[in-house]
Amino acid sequence: xxxxxxxxxxxxxMFAEGDPEKQDQETTExxxxxxxxxxxxGESQEAAAPEEEPAxxxxxxxxxxxxxxxxxxxxxxxLGLIDDPTTGKKTKHLPLAKQTIDILSMMEEKTRxxxxxxxxxxxxxxxxxxxxLYVKEKG
Numbered sequence: 001x002x003x004x005x006x007x008x009x010x011x012x013x014m015f016a017e018g019d020p021e022k023q024d025q026e027t028t029e030x031x032x033x034x035x036x037x038x039x040x041x042g043e044s045q046e047a048a049a050p051e052e053e054p055a056x057x058x059x060x061x062x063x064x065x066x067x068x069x070x071x072x073x074x075x076x077x078x079l080g081l082i083d084d085p086t087t088g089k090k091t092k093h094l095p096l097a098k099q100t101i102d103i104l105s106m107m108e109e110k111t112r113x114x115x116x117x118x119x120x121x122x123x124x125x126x127x128x129x130x131x132x133l134y135v136k137e138k139g
Contacts (some may be wrong), residue, residue, distance in 0.1 A: 027044060064111075064119050068104070075100045075130050079137050094138060101130050
């Protein structure tokens with residue numbers, strides 16, 4: 001079975017010869033290429049090729065607020081209030097929504113006293129809103 005690489009390794013060591021940035025680029029290109037062995041062994045070219053993201057796409061900064069907003073979006077998706085980005089359809093999965101709300105509630109309990117006032121208020125308000133939406137959908 002061929003090694004499938006979903007990540008890129010950059011060698012940042014200094015070398016006596018050549019430009020280290022150029023060597024980093026060469027290392028990256030080598031690890032990003034699909035293995036010929038995997039294609040010969042019966043894997044399709046699509047399965048062997050890594051997915052490429054648009055160059056201008058930037059992920060949001062990771063902090064407590066973006067994590068909570070991510071879970072909030074998951075609950076809205078699970079309640080069927082927003083479209084699933086992969087299918088474009090609204091699907092309801094109430095037990096999963098309840099579980100995610102319970103995870104947020106656990107986060108509130110476990111982080112009590114360690115959050116800023118803004119983070120605490122945000123989490124409290126999101127939990128209230130999600131619980132109300134859940135009750136309405138369960139109806």
